[in-house]
Amino acid sequence: MRWEQLPGLLAHHRVAARLLDAEPGQLGETLLPCLIDTHDGQPLVLLAIDGQESRLLSPVTGGELRMPLEQLRSLQRGRVLVAHPAGQDDWRAAGYARAASGHWFRDLVGRQWRRFAEVALASLLAALLAVASALFVMQVYDRVLPTRADGTLWALALGVFIAIGLEFLLRALRSVVIEQGGKRLDLALSRSLFQQAISLRLASRPGSTGAFASQMRDFEIVREFFTASTLGACGDLPFSLLFLCLIAFIGGPVALVPLAAIVLIVLPSLLCQPLIARLAREGMREAAVRNALLLESVDHLETLKTNRGEGRALATWQRLSASQSARGLRSRNLNAWIASWTTAAMQLAYVASVIAGVYLVFAGELTAGALIACSLLTSRALAPFAQVSQLLARWQQVRVAFEGLDELMQRPVERPEGRRFARLASVDGHYRLESVCWRYDAQSVPVLALDRLEIRPGQRWVLLGGNGSGKSTLLRLLAGLFDPASGSLRLDDRELAQVDPVDRRRHIGYMPQDIALFQGTLRDNLLLGGGDSGDDRLVAALDMAGLGDFVRRHPLGLDLPIAGNQSLSGGQRQSVGLARLILQDPPVVLMDEPTAALDQNTENRVIRTLEPWLEGRTLVLATHKRALLAWAEYALVLQQGQRALDGPLQEVLSATASAARRDGARQEATTA
Structure with a gap:
C-alpha cells in the first residue's frame, strides 16, 4: 500500500490522519505519537522526544527502543x-454551534480549492493579456497608419507578441492544473x-445489478463535465465583464450590443432546459434498462436458450434501442440547433457592433x-457565454447522472457516519432472539417473525421447513447481514447491531446457498479477505x-484461473465456499444448504471430515438433506416465517x- 493512501484508509475507520x-x-x-x-x-x-534522543515503538516486533535523533533522521x-x-458529537452540546453537515460531493470538490484558486488567477492574468491584441489594433489604426511610424509599429508588435506568448x-x-485537479x-x-457500493446494507442494495x-x-458523465473545457469556460466567464467594461470605456454605447447578444445566446438554452431534462431522464432510464437486460441475458444465457426466450429478449432489446435512439436523435438535434443559434448570434453581434461603431465614427x-478594437473585444466577451450555452445543453444529463449517484450515496450503509460500534475480542456464540421481526420494507408483510429463540x-x-419459510432470512439475521425491523437479537448478551461489522465477519462464519466466484485464481478466491x-x-x-484431489490433479493447482461462476461446477463452487x-x-x-450441489460420496466425506472441526463451535444449519442432521443436536421448524416447533x-x-x-390419515379419510 502506498503511504499516500493511509489517510483515506484511516478516515474510513474514524481516524483523522495527515502527512507532514x-x-x-x-x-x-x-503531534505525537x-x-x-x-x-x-x-x-x-x-x-x-527526550532531548536528542527519541523513544520509538516497532509495529513489527512490538518492542520499545531508544535511538538518537540523528540516526532516526538518517533512517x-x-x-x-x-x-x-x-471528533465525536457530544450530546451535552446538542445542536449548539454545530457546523452544517457537508455533502459528499461538495466536500470532495472543496478539497481542490487550491486548484480552483490557481485556475481563477490564471484566468484573470490571461484575460488581462488578451486585451493586448485589441489595444494593438487600435493603436496601429489610430497612430501608426496616419503617421507611418514603423518604429512604433514594431515596438507595439513586440509587446503584443510577448502578451500572446504569456497568454x-x-x-x-491552466489546462494542466485543471486536468491534475480533475484526476x-x-x-x-x-x-x-465504490466504497459506498460495497458498504451498502444487503437490505438496501439495488434490485437490478445491470x-x-x-x-x-x-459517474463518467459527471467526471467528464469537470474537465479543462468546462472549468476553463467557467473561469473565463467572470472576466467577460472586464471586456464589457473595456468596450464601454472605448466605444460607449457599443457595449449594449454584446449585452443584448449575451441574452440571445443564453436564453434559448435556458428555455430548452425542461425539454432537455425530460429527454435526458428518459434516455438514461432506458439505457439502464437496456444494460440490465444485457447482463441478465448473458448471465442466464443457458436458461434463455433452453426456454426459447431469445426472440422475446431480442424484441425487448430492439424496442428499447429504438426508443433510446429516437430520444437520442431528438436530443442531438436540439443541441445542434442551440449550437447553430449560438454561432449565428455571435456573428450577428460582431456585425452589429461594427454597424453601431460606424455611426459613432x-x-x-x-x-x-x-x-x-470594440469588435474584437466583443468576440472575446461572448466566447465564454457561447461555451456556457453548450454546457447548459449538457448540464441536464449531468444533473440526472448526479441525482442517481447522490441517491446511491444516501442509501443506508453498515457503518453510518458518526456511529461507533462495540468491539468484541472474542465470541462465545450465545444467541438470544425475542420478538424478532424482519420484512423487506415497511409496507410488506413480515418474512420472519420469531417470538423467542x-x-x-x-x-x-x-x-427445517419448506421453501420460503424464512430459514435463509434467519441465517442472515444471525450473521448480522440484516438488522431486525423490530425486536431484540443479542449475541453474548449484546445487541448484534452494536457489534462492529469487522468483528461480526471475523467471529461469525456464514456460508450462503449461492457461492460466488470472482475473476482471478483459485487461491485468490479462497483468500478474499486477504x-x-x-x-x-x-x-x-x-x-x-x-x-483437494481435484486441485492436486490439475496442472495449475491453486493457480487455476477463475472467470466467474462458469469456471467450476455447482458442487465445486460449494466446496470452495466450505473451504x-x-x-x-x-x-x-452458519450454513445455508452447504452440500446441496455435492454428490453423495463427496457429501458423506465432507460430513465426516467436518464433524471434528465443528466440535465446540456454535452451529446453525439450514438444510433439506437428512444426512446433514448428523451434525445437529437441536432443531427449529419454521412455517411461513414463524416458529412451529x-x-x-x-x-x-x-x-x-x-x-x-x-395429516396423511386425515387426507385418506377425506378421499375415502
Missing part, C-alpha cells in the same frame, strides 16, 4: 503520518462511490481603430471441503413424523 513534511525533531508533543516511514520498509512509531524516508481519533503559457498551465477528483470520487452498473457508469465620437454456546441447530495463508493450509481446507469457511475458523458457523432434534423429528402421519 517534517523531521522528527520538528514535531511538537501534540506519529508514524515514520523508513528506508528499510519497516515503519516506526515515534512515541516521544527517515519521506513524510510522517500524524493521526488522532476523529498561451497561462492557458496551457485527483476522479480518483477520490470513484473511490467514494441497472446499478449503468448508474455507476453515469460618423458622429466623430469614435475612431476607426477603436471601432475595430435461544442458541447456547457450542449448540448445533438445524433449521491474508497470507500458506499453500499447505489452503490445500488442507480444500481436502476437508472435498476439492473459505474453514480458513476463516470462526467460533460461530423447536427442541432436541429427535423430539422434533418424532413430532413432525407424527404430525405427518396424522
Whole structure:
C-alpha cells in the first residue's frame, strides 16, 4: 500500500490522519505519537522526544527502543503520518454551534480549492493579456497608419507578441492544473462511490445489478463535465465583464450590443432546459434498462436458450434501442440547433457592433481603430457565454447522472457516519432472539417473525421447513447481514447491531446457498479477505471441503484461473465456499444448504471430515438433506416465517413424523 493512501484508509475507520513534511525533531508533543516511514520498509512509531534522543515503538516486533535523533533522521524516508481519533458529537452540546453537515460531493470538490484558486488567477492574468491584441489594433489604426511610424509599429508588435506568448503559457498551465485537479477528483470520487457500493446494507442494495452498473457508469458523465473545457469556460466567464467594461470605456454605447447578444445566446438554452431534462431522464432510464437486460441475458444465457426466450429478449432489446435512439436523435438535434443559434448570434453581434461603431465614427465620437478594437473585444466577451450555452445543453444529463449517484450515496450503509460500534475480542456464540421481526420494507408483510429463540454456546441447530419459510432470512439475521425491523437479537448478551461489522465477519462464519466466484485464481478466491495463508493450509481446507484431489490433479493447482461462476461446477463452487469457511475458523458457523450441489460420496466425506472441526463451535444449519442432521443436536421448524416447533432434534423429528402421519390419515379419510 502506498503511504499516500493511509489517510483515506484511516478516515474510513474514524481516524483523522495527515502527512507532514517534517523531521522528527520538528514535531511538537501534540503531534505525537506519529508514524515514520523508513528506508528499510519497516515503519516506526515515534512515541516521544527526550532531548536528542527519541523513544520509538516497532509495529513489527512490538518492542520499545531508544535511538538518537540523528540516526532516526538518517533512517527517515519521506513524510510522517500524524493521526488522532476523529471528533465525536457530544450530546451535552446538542445542536449548539454545530457546523452544517457537508455533502459528499461538495466536500470532495472543496478539497481542490487550491486548484480552483490557481485556475481563477490564471484566468484573470490571461484575460488581462488578451486585451493586448485589441489595444494593438487600435493603436496601429489610430497612430501608426496616419503617421507611418514603423518604429512604433514594431515596438507595439513586440509587446503584443510577448502578451500572446504569456497568454498561451497561462492557458496551457491552466489546462494542466485543471486536468491534475480533475484526476485527483476522479480518483477520490470513484473511490467514494465504490466504497459506498460495497458498504451498502444487503437490505438496501439495488434490485437490478445491470441497472446499478449503468448508474455507476453515469459517474463518467459527471467526471467528464469537470474537465479543462468546462472549468476553463467557467473561469473565463467572470472576466467577460472586464471586456464589457473595456468596450464601454472605448466605444460607449457599443457595449449594449454584446449585452443584448449575451441574452440571445443564453436564453434559448435556458428555455430548452425542461425539454432537455425530460429527454435526458428518459434516455438514461432506458439505457439502464437496456444494460440490465444485457447482463441478465448473458448471465442466464443457458436458461434463455433452453426456454426459447431469445426472440422475446431480442424484441425487448430492439424496442428499447429504438426508443433510446429516437430520444437520442431528438436530443442531438436540439443541441445542434442551440449550437447553430449560438454561432449565428455571435456573428450577428460582431456585425452589429461594427454597424453601431460606424455611426459613432460618423458622429466623430469614435475612431476607426477603436471601432475595430470594440469588435474584437466583443468576440472575446461572448466566447465564454457561447461555451456556457453548450454546457447548459449538457448540464441536464449531468444533473440526472448526479441525482442517481447522490441517491446511491444516501442509501443506508453498515457503518453510518458518526456511529461507533462495540468491539468484541472474542465470541462465545450465545444467541438470544425475542420478538424478532424482519420484512423487506415497511409496507410488506413480515418474512420472519420469531417470538423467542435461544442458541447456547457450542449448540448445533438445524433449521427445517419448506421453501420460503424464512430459514435463509434467519441465517442472515444471525450473521448480522440484516438488522431486525423490530425486536431484540443479542449475541453474548449484546445487541448484534452494536457489534462492529469487522468483528461480526471475523467471529461469525456464514456460508450462503449461492457461492460466488470472482475473476482471478483459485487461491485468490479462497483468500478474499486477504491474508497470507500458506499453500499447505489452503490445500488442507480444500481436502476437508472435498476439492483437494481435484486441485492436486490439475496442472495449475491453486493457480487455476477463475472467470466467474462458469469456471467450476455447482458442487465445486460449494466446496470452495466450505473451504473459505474453514480458513476463516470462526467460533460461530452458519450454513445455508452447504452440500446441496455435492454428490453423495463427496457429501458423506465432507460430513465426516467436518464433524471434528465443528466440535465446540456454535452451529446453525439450514438444510433439506437428512444426512446433514448428523451434525445437529437441536432443531427449529419454521412455517411461513414463524416458529412451529423447536427442541432436541429427535423430539422434533418424532413430532413432525407424527404430525405427518396424522395429516396423511386425515387426507385418506377425506378421499375415502
